[in-house]
Amino acid sequence: MxxxxxxxxxxxxxxxxxxxxxxxxxxxxxxxxxxxxxxxxxxxxxxxxxxxxxxxxxxxxxxxxxxxxxxxxxxxxxxxxxxxxxxxxxxxxxxxxxxFDKTHLNSYFAKEVLGFDGESEDFVFYSDIFMEFEELVKLVKEKMNLNTLRVVKLNDFIKRVAITTGAGMGLLDSIKADCFLTGDIKYHEAMDAKARGISLIDIGHFESExxxxxxxxxxxxxxxxxxxxxxxxxxxxx
Structure with missing residues (x-):
């Protein structure tokens, strides 16, 4: 071929x-x-x-x-x-x-790996989950087979998550969710998200992609x- x-x-x-x-x-x-x-x-x-x-x-x-x-x-x-x-x-x-991020990978990760329903908006997959933050962290660990996760916890209860595989913190301005799951989160990016009231779960670059x-x-x-x-x-x- x-x-x-x-x-x-x-x-x-x-x-x-x-x-x-x-x-x-x-x-x-x-x-x-x-x-x-x-x-x-x-x-x-x-x-x-x-x-x-x-x-x-x-x-x-x-x-x-x-x-x-x-x-x-x-x-x-x-x-x-x-x-x-x-x-x-x-x-x-x-x-x-x-x-491929836009058409396949983000939605596959969210749906097939994490088991969330929802839809993609360009680089970001959104899902309404209505879940305790600690429960969400536990689910991500289990589904991704990870022992530890870096997190920024601002809310005990999460209504909506945004998910971008790889490194997505450059999208923070457009995120419309209580919690953002992405990788390669830097210190000052975490501080920025905290000021905006957005919780974070660092799912890793390699690990999510x-x-x-x-x-x-x-x-x-x-x-x-x-x-x-x-x-x-x-x-x-x-």
Missing amino acids: KVRSIYDFLDEISPFSLQEEWDNSGLNVGDFESEVKKIYISLDIDESVIEEVEENSLLITHHPLIFKPIKKVIPNRFSTKFLISLIQKNISLIAMHTN RYFVDVMYEALKLDIEIKKINSKNPFELI
Whole structure:
């Protein structure tokens, strides 16, 4: 199957035109006319992913490998290190990032992982839950299989939650909920949310977006071998 055919299918289920202006979803590496026999799905690229993906394959990731213009191709920087490896193994790369957040990932995480009903508004999924804050924290821990969570508790009872996988604190101005679930929350962002009366639950960047491989696997209705792999979280708790 040609890369072009797979790209067109992806564009149909989650149009690349929906991506943010700063994003770089789409074909990052490769040739639309290349023939591939296997598709791999991963959140990101790391050494384990490069090692597992076979030559002449297509890799679909959530995060683009290339965000900024590349001035030097050297093997000790994230983007260029793996760019070299992809080219050496003739692996094409398509990224499905902010467009897929809007059409699939946020709603999948909220509905299938956390079990909430509701609807998406661009990057944010809203759900009316009417739940004690402590009960909500317990549910998130259980559903995400996490032992601890960073939280900012302002309300004992939560009527409405907003959910954005990955790093969503840049959306704080538009959040219309008692509690915001997102990742990569910084100290001053937490202080800002506290001043606004919005409780926070930090669901982690990798932890909330690792489900990309599952939802993408379900969405790929193509007559080609597809394999789920995943990059590793660079952080560990000790």
